[in-house]
Amino acid sequence: MTTNRYVNPVGLAEIAEFLAASTGTVPSPPGLCAWARDAEYQMANDNPPIIEVGASASLSGRPEMFTVSDAGIGSEEAVG
Numbered sequence: 001m002t003t004n005r006y007v008n009p010v011g012l013a014e015i016a017e018f019l020a021a022s023t024g025t026v027p028s029p030p031g032l033c034a035w036a037r038d039a040e041y042q043m044a045n046d047n048p049p050i051i052e053v054g055a056s057a058s059l060s061g062r063p064e065m066f067t068v069s070d071a072g073i074g075s076e077e078a079v080g
Contacts, residue, residue, distance in 0.1 A: 002078040005043045007036035011072025018066040022053050
């Protein structure tokens with residue numbers, strides 16, 4: 001049986017806080033979900049749930065990375 005890992009509401013809030021701090025803006029709900037999908041993609045490939053803001057979009061002018069905490073990740077058993 002396979003376990004699917006996903007970004008839960010806590011993780012969405014963490015991502016929103018990170019984006020506000022690193023870019024000065026918070027994306028719309030669909031945009032926030034797109035960032036969560038990036039972290040979920042990383043987990044599906046056996047990587048940590050990391051997202052990255054490019055240098056051109058960050059307030060620092062450098063790439064900024066963020067890892068969603070364990071509290072921000074949910075899991076469910078895949079059926080099939």
